[in-house]
Amino acid sequence: MEKNLLTAAQLETARARTLFPDPAHLLHALTEEHGEVVKAALNLYEGKGTYEELDKEIVQLIAMCIRLHEEGDPAINLDPVYVMAERWKTLPLVFEKEEN
Numbered sequence: 001m002e003k004n005l006l007t008a009a010q011l012e013t014a015r016a017r018t019l020f021p022d023p024a025h026l027l028h029a030l031t032e033e034h035g036e037v038v039k040a041a042l043n044l045y046e047g048k049g050t051y052e053e054l055d056k057e058i059v060q061l062i063a064m065c066i067r068l069h070e071e072g073d074p075a076i077n078l079d080p081v082y083v084m085a086e087r088w089k090t091l092p093l094v095f096e097k098e099e100n
Contacts, residue, residue, distance in 0.1 A: 005058075005059070005062070008055075008059045009059050009062040009063050009066060010066075012059050012060055012062070012063035013063040013066045013067060015063075016060075016063050016064070016067065017067070023067065023071035023072065023073060023074060024073065024074050024075040025073065025075045026064060026067050026068045026071060026072070026073040026075075027068060027073045027075075027076060027078065028075075029064050029067075030061070030064040030065060030068055033057065033060050033061040033063075033064045034061055036057045036060065036061070037054070037057045037058055037061050039057075040053045040054040040056075040057040041054055069081045070082075
């Protein structure tokens with residue numbers, strides 16, 4: 001078990017990209033990993049799991065978050081965050097701050 005969470009997540013992200021290079025359905029994978037974190041936490045609470053299992057699932061969830069952030073999900077036309085951020089800069093503000 002890697003002691004540094006970010007290092008572990010980066011390693012897991014690289015592993016996941018090797019195993020599953022196509023970013024389609026990343027949101028589905030992220031949702032699945034979220035469920036695995038919940039399951040591991042509940043198993044730990046019930047005395048059926050270990051912190052190592054919970055840690056593994058958390059790292060995998062973070063890896064899916066990183067991939068979704070960096071790659072988007074073409075299956076649902078979700079662009080990577082940096083692409084969306086550039087688009088947001090060009091949108092007019094919907095709410096202006098009121099002056100008192």
